[in-house]
Each structure stands twice: as C-alpha cells, then as structure tokens.
Amino acid sequence: MSLAVAPPRTPDFAAGPSAVASQVAELQARIRGMQTTRIDSHGLPTSPGVAELLPGGVLRAGVVYSVLESTTLALAMLAGPSAAGAWCGVVGVPSLGVEAAAAAGIDLDRLVLVPEPGDQWLQVTAALADVVTVVMTRPPASVSPAEVSRLGSRLRQRGSTLVTLGDWPQSEATLRVTDDRWMGLGDGHGYLAARRVTVAVTGRTLSGKPRRKQMWLPDSEQTVRSAGLAGVPPVRSDRHETAAAS
Amino acid sequence: MTTGPLRTLLLWCPDWPTNAAAIEYDFGLDTPLALIERGEVFACSPTARRDGVRRGLRVREAQSRCTDLIAVPYDPVLDHRAFEPVIAAVEEIVPGVQLSRPGTCVMRARGPSRYYGGERQAAQALLDTLAHVGVRNARVGIADGPFAAEQAAKLRSDQGTDAIRIVPVGSSPEFLAPFGVDLLQRPELAVLLVRLGIHTLGDFAALDILQVRDRFGPDGVLAHRLASGYDPSDVDARVPPADHSSVVEFETPLDRVDQVAFAFRTAADEFVARLQASSLVATAIRIEVRTESGDSRARTWLHPRWFTAGDVLDRVRWQLQGAGLAESGLSSAISALRVEPESVDPAGNHEAGLYGGATDERIHSGLSRVQGMVGHAGVLTARIGGGRNPSDRRVLVPWGDLPPGGEAAVEASQSLPWPGKLPGPPPATVFPERQRVAVNAAHGGNLLVDDRGELSDVPVEFQAPGKAPVPVSAWAGPWPVVERWWDAGGTRLHRFQIVDDSGAAWLLVLDDSGWWAEARYD
Numbered sequence: 079m080s081l082a083v084a085p086p087r088t089p090d091f092a093a094g095p096s097a098v099a100s101q102v103a104e105l106q107a108r109i110r111g112m113q114t115t116r117i118d119s120h121g122l123p124t125s126p127g128v129a130e131l132l133p134g135g136v137l138r139a140g141v142v143y144s145v146l147e148s149t150t151l152a153l154a155m156l157a158g159p160s161a162a163g164a165w166c167g168v169v170g171v172p173s174l175g176v177e178a179a180a181a182a183g184i185d186l187d188r189l190v191l192v193p194e195p196g197d198q199w200l201q202v203t204a205a206l207a208d209v210v211t212v213v214m215t216r217p218p219a220s221v222s223p224a225e226v227s228r229l230g231s232r233l234r235q236r237g238s239t240l241v242t243l244g245d246w247p248q249s250e251a252t253l254r255v256t257d258d259r260w261m262g263l264g265d266g267h268g269y270l271a272a273r274r275v276t277v278a279v280t281g282r283t284l285s286g287k288p289r290r291k292q293m294w295l296p297d298s299e300q301t302v303r304s305a306g307l308a309g310v311p312p313v314r315s316d317r318h319e320t321a322a323a324s
Numbered sequence: 325m326t327t328g329p330l331r332t333l334l335l336w337c338p339d340w341p342t343n344a345a346a347i348e349y350d351f352g353l354d355t356p357l358a359l360i361e362r363g364e365v366f367a368c369s370p371t372a373r374r375d376g377v378r379r380g381l382r383v384r385e386a387q388s389r390c391t392d393l394i395a396v397p398y399d400p401v402l403d404h405r406a407f408e409p410v411i412a413a414v415e416e417i418v419p420g421v422q423l424s425r426p427g428t429c430v431m432r433a434r435g436p437s438r439y440y441g442g443e444r445q446a447a448q449a450l451l452d453t454l455a456h457v458g459v460r461n462a463r464v465g466i467a468d469g470p471f472a473a474e475q476a477a478k479l480r481s482d483q484g485t486d487a488i489r490i491v492p493v494g495s496s497p498e499f500l501a502p503f504g505v506d507l508l509q510r511p512e513l514a515v516l517l518v519r520l521g522i523h524t525l526g527d528f529a530a531l532d533i534l535q536v537r538d539r540f541g542p543d544g545v546l547a548h549r550l551a552s553g554y555d556p557s558d559v560d561a562r563v564p565p566a567d568h569s570s571v572v573e574f575e576t577p578l579d580r581v582d583q584v585a586f587a588f589r590t591a592a593d594e595f596v597a598r599l600q601a602s603s604l605v606a607t608a609i610r611i612e613v614r615t616e617s618g619d620s621r622a623r624t625w626l627h628p629r630w631f632t633a634g635d636v637l638d639r640v641r642w643q644l645q646g647a648g649l650a651e652s653g654l655s656s657a658i659s660a661l662r663v664e665p666e667s668v669d670p671a672g673n674h675e676a677g678l679y680g681g682a683t684d685e686r687i688h689s690g691l692s693r694v695q696g697m698v699g700h701a702g703v704l705t706a707r708i709g710g711g712r713n714p715s716d717r718r719v720l721v722p723w724g725d726l727p728p729g730g731e732a733a734v735e736a737s738q739s740l741p742w743p744g745k746l747p748g749p750p751p752a753t754v755f756p757e758r759q760r761v762a763v764n765a766a767h768g769g770n771l772l773v774d775d776r777g778e779l780s781d782v783p784v785e786f787q788a789p790g791k792a793p794v795p796v797s798a799w800a801g802p803w804p805v806v807e808r809w810w811d812a813g814g815t816r817l818h819r820f821q822i823v824d825d826s827g828a829a830w831l832l833v834l835d836d837s838g839w840w841a842e843a844r845y846d
Contacts, residue, residue: 149752149846165687175843176706176718177750190691191704191720193756198697205697209690258827260845262748263798266782270748270821270829270845300749 103285122211122239123162125183127303128154131291133251133281139211140234141250144242148255150178150295151277152241154302156212157183159239164188164211169203170195171216171243181300200225207238216243223247251281254288255295262298272298274305329469329555331493333433333443335414335450336477337407337462340427341367344406345396347458356390358383359398366398403427413457417449420561430470432559447488467491469555472500475507497553501526508547513540525551566602569664570595577616577657581644584658585637592636595663603672605630606665611643615656624666628688628724635692636663642700691723700724710737712744712805714754714831714843744805746819751831751843758840761832762787763796763822773802773818773834786824789841798823802834 121136128151129135137143137155145152149171156166156179165188168174172193180186190210195202199218207213207229226247233240242249255275262271275295278288292305337343342357346369351357356372358365365386368377375390387393403426411429415421422430436446447464454462464487465477476489476499491499503525506514522528529552536548549556572591578584599606607630612622625639640661695703701722709719709727719734721727727734765771765781772780779802787793801820808814817835819842824830829845 147846150749153752172756173753175714175750175752175754176720177708177714178752179706180708181750186706186708189706190687190723191706192694192698192702193704193720194702195698202694202697205690205694209687258823258829260798260823260827260829263800263821263823263829265798266779266800268798268800269746270823273749273829273845296749 100285100287103287106285120237122159122164124158125154125161125302127293127301128158130304131253131277131279131293133279133283137239138250139237139239142230142233142240142242142246142248144244144246144249144252146244146252146254148253148275148295149174149243150182150273150302151253151255151275152214152243153179153182153184154295155241156214157302159212160184160188165190165209167192167206167210167213169206169213169215170199170218171214181296182302200229203240204229204232207233207240208236210238212239212241214241214243217246221247249282251279251284254278254280272296329472329496329553330558331433331468332430332466332470332473332555332559333436333447333450334428334430334465334467334470334473334477335454335462336465336474337410337427337454337459339367339369339461340407341398341403342369343459344403344426345399347406348402349396351394356393358386358393358395360395361398400426410454410457410459413453414450417453418446420559422559422561424470428474430473430559431561433466443490444488447490451487462487464488465491467499468493468496468553469550470557470559471550471555472496472553475500475503497526497529500551500553501529505551508550510543510547513544513547529553568595568599568602568604568606568668569662570598571660571662573660574658577659579657581641584644584661585641588640588661589633589637591661592633592640592663595636596631596633599665599668600671603670604665604668605671606667607631607669608666609636609639610664610666611640612662612664613643613658614660614662616659617656619656626725629685630669638692638696639700645699695723707731707734708738709734710740710742712742712746712807714746714751715756715758717745717750718754744803746821746831749845751845753844753846755842755844758833758842759789761789761830761839761841762793763820763832763834763839764793771834771839773804777802777804777818783820783822786822786830788824788828788830794825796822797825801832 120139122139124132124137128137132143137158143155145155160166161183166184167190169192174191174193176186179189190206192202192206200221203213203215229240230248245252255277257276259274260270261274262268273295275293277291277293279291280288294301294303294305296302341359343353345351345359346353346355346357353369354371355369356375356377357369358372358377359367360383363383365377365379365381365383367379368386372390372393377386377390377393383395387395407423407426411421411423414429418431418436420431420435424430433443433446436449437443440446440449443466447466450464451462463477465473465475465479466489467473467476468491472491476491479489501524504523505517505525505528507525508514517528522531528548531548533545533548537545540547546556570591572588574587578587606627608624608626609631610622610624612620614620623643627635640663644658691703703723704720705723707719707721707727709717711717719727763771763783764785766784767781769781771783774780783796783799785793786796799820799822802818803820804818806814806816809816815835817833820832820834822830822832830841831843831845833840833842
C-alpha cells in the first residue's frame with residue numbers, strides 16, 4: 079500500500095504564533111479528511127456553482143448541511159440531484175416559493191412538500207428521508223441531541239442528504255450568506271435582477287476559519303454560479319464594485 | 325330467410341339529465357332546474373321549460389326568462405350513475421336489456437309480453453317497477469324495431485301523452501310515415517331531403533332503395549330502412565356489470581372516526597379482494613357517507629397507483645375527519661358507509677416487476693406513510709399556475725389528487741401572458757399569509773399613491789415584522805395591479821420592491837389597508 083504523503087513541513091516559527099495556529103488547524107483538517115472511514119459517503123450530482131462551496135467539492139449523501147439566511151441557496155443545493163432524476167422533499171417550509179424552486183432547476187414533478195408537519199417534524203422528516211434523496215427542512219426551535227443523532231444515523235443508513243434552513247448541531251458544513259448585494263434596483267426605478275453574495279462556509283473537515291466565496295445568487299440569467307473571485311477578501315471586491323459603479 | 329324487424333319495447337324516462345341532477349342534489353322534481361354546459365343550457369326541467377327556457381340558451385338569457393332558475397353544471401357521469409339503479413330494477417323483471425343512453429333502454433318485447441300475458445301488461449309491469457324506484461314519468465313504446473318504438477314512446481298526441489303506446493305488428497311503416505325527416509338524426513341528410521321536397525319519413529320511404537343507395541351511400545340506405553319501418557338493428561343486451569361496491573350499515577350509528585374506521589376494516593378487505601377476484605384494481609373510489617340525520621356526503625378519491633385495503637381505510641378516515649368538527653368526533657353520527665370503485669383497471673397493468681417495484685412505487689409507499697401521519701392534504705405536490713402575484717402562481721395539490729380543473733387547466737393558465745407579472749428572479753419565500761410591515765416616508769406622514777400612480781414621498785425606512793426599522797437602500801414602484809375591478813372580490817393595489825440596509829429584498833404591497841410584505845427574496 080502506498081500513500082502519497084506530502085513532505086513534512088516544519089512550522090515556520092518566525093511567522094508568529096497566529097500562523098502556527100492556522101497551520102496546525104490546517105494539518106488537523108487534513109488528518110480528519112484522511113481519517114474518514116465511511117463507506118457510504120458517495121457524492122450526489124451537484125451543480126458546479128454549489129460544488130465549489132462545499133467541502134470536498136461535492137454534495138455528500140447521508141449527511142446534513144445547514145444553510146443560513148438564504149432559501150435560494152438551499153434550493154440551489156437541491157437542484158443538482160433533482161436535475162439528475164432524484165426526488166426531493168421539503169418539510170416545514172410553508173412559505174416556499176415554488177416558482178423559485180423551479181427557477182433554481184428543481185423538477186417540480188419530483189418535489190414533495192409537507193408544509194405543516196406539526197409536532198411530528200422528526201417522524202415526517204425521517205419517513206421522507208427514507209424515500210427521497212434530498213430533504214430540505216426548517217428544524218423546529220428545540221431539537222434534542224438524541225433526536226439529532228437518531229436522524230443523523232437514519233440519514234447515514236439511507237444515504238439521503240438533509241439541508242436545514244437554520245443551525246444544525248452535527249452538520250457537515252454550514253453555509254451562511256452574508257453581504258447581500260442586489261443589482262438592478264435603483265432609487266425609485268429598475269427591478270431586482272441579480273444578486274451577488276458572499277457565502278461563508280464552515281465545516282467539520284475545514285479549518286476553523288470560514289472559507290469565503292463570492293457567488294451570484296442568482297445572476298441576471300437566473301443561474302447560480304460562482305462570481306469567480308475566490309480567495310479575494312470581500313472588502314477589496316466591494317471597493318472594486320463601487321469603483322465600477324461610480 | 326328474411327325476418328321482419330324485431331318487436332321491440334323501449335323504455336324512456338323524459339328529462340333524465342335533470343331528473344338525475346334533482347336526485348343527486350336533492351331538489352324537488354318541480355324545481356326549475358337547468359343543466360349548463362359551456363355556458364349554455366344543455367337540459368332543463370319541465371317547470372323551467374314552461375317558463376320558456378330552452379336547450380341552447382345562454383345562462384343569462386335563461387335566468388332572465390325564469391328568475392328562480394337553479395343552474396347546475398352538466399355532468400354526464402351523473403346521468404349514468406343515477407340511471408344504474410333504474411336499469412338494475414328493470415333487469416330484475418326483464419332480462420336482456422340494452423342501455424342506449426342514460427334515460428333510455430331497449431329490450432325485446434316477445435319474452436315479457438308472453439310472460440305477463442300481453443304487451444300492454446308487460447309495459448304496465450315495467451312502469452310499476454320504475455314507479456317503485458322513484459321514476460314516475462316514464463313512458464313505454466312498443467313497435468317493430470327500436471327506431472319506431474322510440475318514436476312511439478316520445479309521441480305527443482293531442483289528448484296528452486300516454487304512458488304506453490303500442491304500434492300494432494306490421495303497422496310501423498304507416499305509423500312512421502307522417503313524421504318529419506329530422507327524426508333520422510342525420511342533419512345533413514335531413515336538410516338535403518327537405519330541399520328536394522321530401523318532408524316526411526313516408527315520402528323518403530317511397531323512394532327507390534337502389535336510387536337512395538346510389539345517391540346517399542350505405543348510411544343513406546340505413547336511414548331509408550329506418551324510415552320505411554324495417555329497422556335492421558337488434559337488441560344488444562348488456563351483461564349486467566358485477567357490483568363491486570361495498571356497503572356497511574351501522575345498526576347503532578357511530579359517532580367516532582376510529583370506531584367507523586375499525587368497523588369498516590373487514591369491508592375494505594373484502595372490497596379489494598372482490599376486485600382482485602375479477603382481476604381488477606381500483607384507481608379511483610367514491611366514498612359515500614350517510615349520517616343519522618339523513619344527509620349523505622360523497623367524494624371521489626384518486627390514487628396515484630391503485631387502492632389497497634389500507635388505502636381505502638385511510639380515505640374513509642380522511643373523509644370523516646374532513647367532515648367532522650373535532651378531531652375524532654363527528655358532527656352527526658354515521659349510519660352507513662358505501663365505497664364503490666369509480667374507475668378500475670386490469671390488475672395486469674399494475675403488476676410489480678420481477679425484481680421488485682420501480683423507484684416510484686417506493687416513493688409512493690413512503691409518501692403514503694407520511695400522509696398517514698399528517699393527513700391527506702398534508703403532503704403536497706407543486707405546480708406553477710398563472711397569475712400576477714407569487715401566491716397565485718403557486719398551485720399546491722395533495723399527493724395523488726389532480727389539480728382543480730385538471731393538469732391541462734393549470735398549464736393553460738400558466739401559458740397565458742399575464743401582463744404585469746414581476747420580472748427578474750422569483751422570490752424564494754412567498755408568505756402563505758401576507759405580513760403587516762411598516763414603511764416610513766422621508767418627510768413624515770403616510771406614503772400614498774395618487775390617482776395618477778405617483779408616490780407622494782420617498783420611502784426611507786422599512787420595518788419587517790418583528791424587527792427594528794432599518795433604512796431603505798433601494799426601491800422601485802409603485803406598480804399598480806388592478807384585477808377584476810368589476811367584481812366585489814377584485815383587487816386594487818400597488819406593488820413595490822425594496823432592498824433594506826441589511827441587504828434583504830422584499831416584495832411589498834400597498835393597498836387601502838396599508839403596507840404588507842408578500843414575499844421575500846432570500
């Protein structure tokens with residue numbers, strides 16, 4: 079058995095304690111990534127814009143992703159599997175915009191909604207996760223740790239993915255939309271045409287610092303795609319935008 | 325060897341469609357009733373006809389002629405369903421009945437007339453039977469061949485109408501001769517014959533059959549034979565369909581859903597087993613619930629695949645829960661429950677594959693389980709409908725049901741142009757109930773839209789439900805929406821899109837009652 083091992087790097091002590099800490103965190107993340115022993119962690123088909131955000135570049139089956147502050151991003155995560163023929167379910171989101179779901183690329187023929195699960199949220203979500211590939215849900219305010227781990231093991235067993243609108247304790251990655259910037263709407267004229275956001279991704283397999291990506295959510299052609307300025311700090315890109323606008 | 329036309333007995337219930345509707349909707353038989361198809365009167369009751377309502381009138385015109393007219397949409401299925409008990413009663417006393425259309429049935433006259441000792445006695449026995457099942461205005465015509473028998477039954481004489489009219493053997497040609505050619509039910513031929521100066525069936529029958537054949541072809545020959553009283557058609561007796569419906573009467577009326585469901589469990593099993601015995605599966609069933617107070621409620625349930633006993637029981641429970649006031653109590657105790665298959669399919673079409681079911685079957689059984697938890701209407705499928713507002717464009721249909729008006733209606737409505745619909749990306753959050761928000765103007769006071777569609781001031785501050793006010797960073801509007809202004813339920817409002825300081829984008833509505841948030845672009 080041969081493993082391609084990167085040559086050991088000596089921490090650069092001259093760079094100061096913060097650099098050391100970040101390097102340690104990065105190494106720990108690599109160890110965690112290599113220690114994944116799950117056999118069912120195959121990836122689901124994902125649209126390219128979303129894939130860039132996710133740790134490992136793929137939407138994994140059997141895990142939970144949480145999306146904060148954006149229904150559109152959560153719908154975009156469902157779009158890839160749906161376009162590839164998978165069934166999707168939405169639990170506990172009575173305000174879901176069906177048209178937005180279709181615009182994101184979800185096939186409505188294979189979308190099932192349970193808007194009001196009431197106090198049976200866990201049972202409904204688990205039952206739906208048995209049969210559909212991706213479930214999007216808004217978890218109730220209080221979910222006990224026992225319920226979290228029960229649902230988690232059910233998902234792993236069935237190989238279905240849960241996308242929660244809101245925090246989830248054992249999520250594979252948390253995607254938070256920050257820095258909303260809408261294009262097309264002026265001071266009394268125009269209309270909402272496109273949106274550029276920064277998505278901050280934190281995850282179990284990533285280092286502690288959130289990874290930031292610029293995205294169109296959606297762009298003026300109503301597609302979700304990366305804004306192509308990966309790695310550039312949001313402040314600088316902001317200044318760039320303002321300069322272009324003025 | 326040639327035989328003459330068959331001696332035929334025809335039973336006719338006049339105004340059957342309105343009769344059926346009166347029975348179904350529980351109107352009196354003397355109610356002025358009109359059945360409407362495509363905005364025109366399709367059939368009307370005798371009372372309505374006396375006031376001048378005719379077939380083919382527009383609804384408004386009919387209502388102006390008869391002000392207390394009750395207009396009901398015409399449903400051909402209802403005709404058949406209501407006629408089924410009638411034809412079953414006829415089959416009890418006379419075998420070999422052909423159903424020509426709802427309200428009319430034909431049978432051979434020879435057997436019954438021998439059995440009852442004469443044609444008149446046989447006809448009287450039939451009318452008595454019909455009166456027994458509630459049809460009192462039926463008429464019987466007996467003649468040589470179904471065509472002549474029908475004319476005999478429908479004939480109105482000067483002395484009023486006889487319930488029984490018998491044309492003696494062999495005199496059908498003379499009987500038919502004075503009738504007009506339009507009775508042949510061939511409008512093109514009738515018009516042509518009238519232009520040729522041939523007004524009655526007798527005139528037409530007098531023509532040479534070979535010449536008729538040369539000029540009008542085989543169909544003309546058939547018409548000629550009908551007119552001359554040699555109706556070649558035979559009575560094609562129907563095979564009485566097996567009754568697959570299942571009825572349970574509760575000796576002591578039950579007033580709890582779980583009791584009813586439990587009591588119906590065995591009947592549901594038998595219902596499915598009986599269908600299976602004839603290699604059928606039900607894809608739609610009709611559940612009729614009769615309450616102690618005497619009224620009955622019926623509803624049709626569709627199934628994406630086919631009904632198992634458990635599915636039937638679920639539908640019974642859902643229907644009762646929908647009708648009840650409390651969660652398990654009912655508004656009135658249930659005295660009888662009837663389930664009948666509305667559409668059946670050969671079981672072979674629904675056989676599972678050799679290597680287990682397809683994915684969709686798995687989906688279906690999983691979703692049925694969820695339906696068992698949250699109710700039939702709790703599991704929805706979505707379609708995009710037509711409309712100007714995001715909430716109008718969202719059509720939610722319970723799993724397994726058809727959208728109101730069918731899929732075609734939703735698609736047709738979606739493909740209409742809908743001027744005034746919003747451009748740009750659709751909002752991802754569409755509030756089921758619009759939410760009260762506050763928008764403040766730059767110079768204080770209320771923001772209003774004047775008659776010319778101009779906004780009185782600039783919106784500077786926005787307050788989302790349950791949040792603190794934040795400055796508005798961009799906005800556009802007002803975009804007026806005036807829908808159904810001629811109607812009391814019409815809408816008249818102005819829409820705005822705003823982006824607040826936190827970057828959240830909203831679709832707002834301003835109407836007489838103030839500012840509302842309809843949707844959020846999040």
